[in-house]
Amino acid sequence: MTMPRIGTLHVGMKAVLEGMNHEVVVPPPITAQTVNLGARYAPEGACLPLKINLGNYLQAADEDDFEAVIMASGVGPCRFGYYHRIQRDILRDLGHDLRWVVASPPRGNLRRLLGDLGELTSGVGITDILRAAALGWRKLLALDDIEREGLRQRPREARPGRTTRILRGAVQMIDAAATVDEVADARAEALQRLRSSGEPGGDERVRIAVVGEVFMMLEPAANLHLQEELGHIGAEVIRTVYLTDWVRDNVFFDFLRMSRPEDDARKAAVPYLEHFVGGAGQETVGRTALLSERVDGVIHVMPFTCLPEIMARSVMPALARDMDVPVMTVVFDEHSGREGLTTRLEAFVDLLQRRRRIRGRKRR
Amino acid sequence: MQDDTAVEAAEARVKTGVRVGFPRALMYYTAFEFWKRYLAALGVEIVVSPPTDPRILARGLDTAPDDMCLPVKVLYGHAAWLEPRVDYLVIPRVVSTRPREFSCPKFMGLPDVIRAGVRLTSLVTVKVDASQSPRRQRRRLVEFARGMGFGGRRIGAALAEAGCVYRRLPRSVSEETASSMARFEEGPDTLRVAVLGHPYLLGDDLASSYLLGRLMDCAALPLLADELSSRLLDSLLSELPEKLYWTEGAIVLAAARHYCRRDDVDGVIHAHAFGCGSDSLLGQTIGRRVRCEGDKPFMNLALDEHSGKEGLLTRLEAFTDMLRRRRGRRDGGGV
Numbered sequence: 126m127t128m129p130r131i132g133t134l135h136v137g138m139k140a141v142l143e144g145m146n147h148e149v150v151v152p153p154p155i156t157a158q159t160v161n162l163g164a165r166y167a168p169e170g171a172c173l174p175l176k177i178n179l180g181n182y183l184q185a186a187d188e189d190d191f192e193a194v195i196m197a198s199g200v201g202p203c204r205f206g207y208y209h210r211i212q213r214d215i216l217r218d219l220g221h222d223l224r225w226v227v228a229s230p231p232r233g234n235l236r237r238l239l240g241d242l243g244e245l246t247s248g249v250g251i252t253d254i255l256r257a258a259a260l261g262w263r264k265l266l267a268l269d270d271i272e273r274e275g276l277r278q279r280p281r282e283a284r285p286g287r288t289t290r291i292l293r294g295a296v297q298m299i300d301a302a303a304t305v306d307e308v309a310d311a312r313a314e315a316l317q318r319l320r321s322s323g324e325p326g327g328d329e330r331v332r333i334a335v336v337g338e339v340f341m342m343l344e345p346a347a348n349l350h351l352q353e354e355l356g357h358i359g360a361e362v363i364r365t366v367y368l369t370d371w372v373r374d375n376v377f378f379d380f381l382r383m384s385r386p387e388d389d390a391r392k393a394a395v396p397y398l399e400h401f402v403g404g405a406g407q408e409t410v411g412r413t414a415l416l417s418e419r420v421d422g423v424i425h426v427m428p429f430t431c432l433p434e435i436m437a438r439s440v441m442p443a444l445a446r447d448m449d450v451p452v453m454t455v456v457f458d459e460h461s462g463r464e465g466l467t468t469r470l471e472a473f474v475d476l477l478q479r480r481r482r483i484r485g486r487k488r489r
Numbered sequence: 490m491q492d493d494t495a496v497e498a499a500e501a502r503v504k505t506g507v508r509v510g511f512p513r514a515l516m517y518y519t520a521f522e523f524w525k526r527y528l529a530a531l532g533v534e535i536v537v538s539p540p541t542d543p544r545i546l547a548r549g550l551d552t553a554p555d556d557m558c559l560p561v562k563v564l565y566g567h568a569a570w571l572e573p574r575v576d577y578l579v580i581p582r583v584v585s586t587r588p589r590e591f592s593c594p595k596f597m598g599l600p601d602v603i604r605a606g607v608r609l610t611s612l613v614t615v616k617v618d619a620s621q622s623p624r625r626q627r628r629r630l631v632e633f634a635r636g637m638g639f640g641g642r643r644i645g646a647a648l649a650e651a652g653c654v655y656r657r658l659p660r661s662v663s664e665e666t667a668s669s670m671a672r673f674e675e676g677p678d679t680l681r682v683a684v685l686g687h688p689y690l691l692g693d694d695l696a697s698s699y700l701l702g703r704l705m706d707c708a709a710l711p712l713l714a715d716e717l718s719s720r721l722l723d724s725l726l727s728e729l730p731e732k733l734y735w736t737e738g739a740i741v742l743a744a745a746r747h748y749c750r751r752d753d754v755d756g757v758i759h760a761h762a763f764g765c766g767s768d769s770l771l772g773q774t775i776g777r778r779v780r781c782e783g784d785k786p787f788m789n790l791a792l793d794e795h796s797g798k799e800g801l802l803t804r805l806e807a808f809t810d811m812l813r814r815r816r817g818r819r820d821g822g823g824v
Contacts, residue, residue: 170769170791201734202591207770210731214777398601400582400616402594430556432594432766439554439602456556 126193126226127185129178130155132343132368133272136300137265138195144257145249150189152181155346159184164459166215173428173458174340175208177347179215186221193224195245203404203433230375262369263305267312269367271295274319276364279356280330281323289353291318331477334363334416336409337426338434341457342366348426349463351455351470355424358474363420365412366405390415397440406433410440417448421477424470429458451476507637509533510575512567513540515560515596516583518688519737522658524579524615530647531634536575538567540663541695545570550794552606558764559793560689561595563696569607577613577637584618586657590736593766613637617655627653661688661713666701673705680709680812683748685741685775686760687768688715690792698796700760700805707809712754714744721747738767745775749783755812756786763793786812 127150128138135151142149153159155177163180182194199206209227216223228241246254271292279288295315302308333355341347342364352362374387390411391401398410413423425441427434438454445452453473455466509528511517516524517537528535538545541563549566564580571578580603583596591597600614615633618626630653634644661684662670682704684691691697691713701711717725725743733739741759748754757779761768772789779787788808790801 168769168773170763170765170772175770202594202597202766204766204770206734211770211773214773398598400584400597400601402598403591404594406594406598430764430766430769435554435556436594436598436602438556439598439605443605 126195127191128195130181133268137261140264141257141261150185150191152185160459172431179212195226198227198229263308264299265369267308269369271315276362278319278323280359280361287322330361331421332361334420334423336365336412338431339405341426349466354470360474397444402433402436404433406437409437417450423452425454429456507533508575510536510571510578512564513538514564514567515689516581518660518692523656526651530650538570541693558762559696577611580614582614582616585620587736588620591734659688659715661691661715663692663694680755682709683712683754683757687737690762698801703805707805709809735767738771758788760790763791
């Protein structure tokens with residue numbers, strides 16, 4: 126079976142699914158071709174994540190055979206919950222009649238989650254399931270830790286591109302790891318290499334928080350490697366959503382009805398966006414409000430036509446003014462180009478550096 | 490007891506002198522009667538903005554964020570028109586109109602974001618959430634009236650008279666177009682074309698580029714989902730193979746399925762606003778359903794503020810021409 130490419134998700138999913146004796150076809154890394162392919166067959170007004178996912182499945186189908194697609198779904202009002210239906214229809218029109226294993230948010234309903242995923246686990250012993258799940262989860266946690274350290278180290282790197290190379294190597298090593306011990310070793314090694322790759326100092330570097338729609342933040346190809354670019358320009362990036370955070374919040378905490386960090390973000394948004402608007406709209410506003418004191422600027426990423434983020438974007442100017450923090454919104458679609466993005470990022474970092482100098486502060 | 494309530498309501502109507510504005514946009518086309526009853530029972534003077542004209546539209550385009558769909562931009566224009574003319578301006582927060590379903594994200598956050606575009610000093614909002622218990626829904630209506638300075642007794646009387654259960658009462662046709670439709674004479678050549686779309690787009694003549702009127706100019710009678718009784722609509726909705734969580738989107742799809750099955754329908758047009766979330770995805774599904782299962786000619790129209798009059802006319806003429814030829818072939822004989 127195949128799955129969408131979202132950051133390092135495939136590494137974890139592969140471990141879980143192969144641990145349950147399923148054959149996994151991982152779509153190739155996302156390139157401009159992936160985006161064009163998806164955009165050709167997807168509805169024009171659909172959001173970029175849908176188009177990219179569709180491109181993933183089409184490219185995977187070119188490379189290998191599979192009978193099923195596994196992906197998640199939502200309950201609205203963001204359009205994500207409808208992706209599988211649209212993608213299934215389009216793929217069927219193109220001659221790919223596939224089975225769809227779709228996991229909706231459990232929302233406290235264990236039976237529903239088991240129902241969605243039941244066919245995956247049939248015939249597999251419970252210990253194997255738990256071992257596979259643990260391995261997959263550990264891999265994702267390790268990759269997120271490494272990514273976090275990478276963002277911290279990249280602006281300090283002695284040679285441009287070194288951080289990215291270490292990260293890529295780490296993904297390969299962890300993907301190949303067969304036990305949790307091997308994962309732990311790979312993680313430790315990657316962290317050590319990252320920490321020794323950079324120059325000290327960095328109080329004068331601007332700190333930028335990245336907020337916005339979840340897929341856009343998790344998949345570097347979708348945001349045209351924005352976080353890497355910022356690091357190369359010399360800014361330290363604070364990512365507000367990591368894959369494991371998202372899974373933890375939306376699967377575990379939600380299931381256990383515990384309060385989630387997302388809820389704090391939603392509360393902070395209330396003076397500007399009082400109500401839930403789907404997706405991560407409120408969270409985007411709230412995270413900006415909560416982080417504004419600790420960063421020099423905020424970049425808001427969103428796909429063109431994303432409704433919840435349009436709502437967030439509409440209230441950002443007032444928020445930016447009140448919190449005295451510059452916010453730049455970057456809207457992505459299939460026509461977005463890397464050059465244009467780099468120009469905007471350089472200008473933004475420039476602005477933040479100048480602001481700092483004028484206000485005579487070293488660090489907020 | 491009942492008489493006292495009626496008398497109180499009548500007195501209230503004379504006494505308050507409070508002017509409350511309701512924009513002729515969005516919710517006006519789906520449930521104005523529901524709020525009107527309540528507001529009238531409270532005794533306020535209801536002011537509805539005029540049908541969208543070029544100045545209102547321009548104001549909306551100036552003040553609304555670019556990526557909003559046209560009907561929302563139109564609302565901004567109406568809000569700006571009403572603001573200096575009323576004591577309170579109502580912008581409902583429609584979250585859900587059917588249990589476990591949603592309306593659009595834009596509606597959920599509308600009262601918050603509109604403040605960023607239009608300077609509004611007298612905005613009051615009322616939350617509509619059919620997924621909440623009737624008691625909580627009632628409380629929303631109470632809060633709404635309190636926000637306008639009314640007290641418990643008057644509110645209680647108004648609720649008793651007007652009721653507090655949200656009811657969808659669509660108007661997909663403006664008053665002017667409705668009178669044109671009433672005067673429309675059907676002849677042997679008249680086509681019957683089902684027009685699918687959200688009421689707040691179709692019912693706004695300027696925003697819809699006078700689509701319904703132009704269809705009639707092509708000797709085609711528009712059929713609108715308003716004519717479907719709520720019982721029929723409910724049964725169509727329950728037949729949908731998969732649960733759709735956008736109520737208005739689901740209604741359009743349900744109407745599509747209905748018109749597919751009718752022999753008296755020559756063709757189907759789906760009009761949607763550029764940027765409409767539900768229609769951007771459902772449009773595909775609707776088109777597929779109509780073409781494949783219904784075997785009816787189908788045309789998809791994306792409307793936005795840049796829609797050219799000529800382009801639309803050309804497409805409508807081509808479509809209706811095609812429908813006529815198809816009918817001619819069917820009824821016997823060649824082209």
